[in-house]
Amino acid sequence: MTTHRKAHPKVEDLIVHRWSPRSFDQSEMPVEDLEVLFEAAGWAPSAYNVQPWTFLYARRGDENWDRFLAQLVEFNQSWAKDASALVFIVSDTLMRNEKGNSENHSHSFDAGAAWAMLALQASAMGYHTHGMTGVKFGEAEKALGIPDDHRLEAAVAIGKMAPADQLPEGLREREAPSDRKPVSEIAKAGNFA
Numbered sequence: 001m002t003t004h005r006k007a008h009p010k011v012e013d014l015i016v017h018r019w020s021p022r023s024f025d026q027s028e029m030p031v032e033d034l035e036v037l038f039e040a041a042g043w044a045p046s047a048y049n050v051q052p053w054t055f056l057y058a059r060r061g062d063e064n065w066d067r068f069l070a071q072l073v074e075f076n077q078s079w080a081k082d083a084s085a086l087v088f089i090v091s092d093t094l095m096r097n098e099k100g101n102s103e104n105h106s107h108s109f110d111a112g113a114a115w116a117m118l119a120l121q122a123s124a125m126g127y128h129t130h131g132m133t134g135v136k137f138g139e140a141e142k143a144l145g146i147p148d149d150h151r152l153e154a155a156v157a158i159g160k161m162a163p164a165d166q167l168p169e170g171l172r173e174r175e176a177p178s179d180r181k182p183v184s185e186i187a188k189a190g191n192f193a
Helices: 013-017 031-042 065-069 074-080 107-124
Strands: 053-059 085-092 094-097 100-103 128-132 150-159
Touching (some): 013 107, 053 107, 074 128, 074 150, 107 128
Antiparallel strands (some): 085 150
């Protein structure tokens, strides 16, 4: 889908036109396509190249689908049920190497970089992604077997976009790409204040 977003002409179209719909068409996603998304995510930069991310996933209709969907808050379940895949992004809070384990200050930052790569690759392949923190944190970690020294960051719905009219009524009018803050609001030369 081409959006009507405006950006500096040097910003890549793939970045400008990526957006997060909620309306998915319930189609099956080939495992190979999902693996390509994960490989793209794996190319993200990370501190000391420790690559602290793990992607837990379920494909529509597989033995994990209902359990994964149940880990989302009810609002997100109402639309994510139509996605082709659900992914939970987990980061390792420790930097593990031959010298031992130490705190990894950038684990969330690095996992976020991996998620961004996944989202852009999905767009390049004709899929859409919708990241969400509407997750049953506290319950989901147990249900997904996430160790205590890891952090559940977010969930992602992936699929092919469908018409907005299949969404619950309150979401239909919101099914459009959103604008972004101008650079003047997000970047500051010098100190924060």
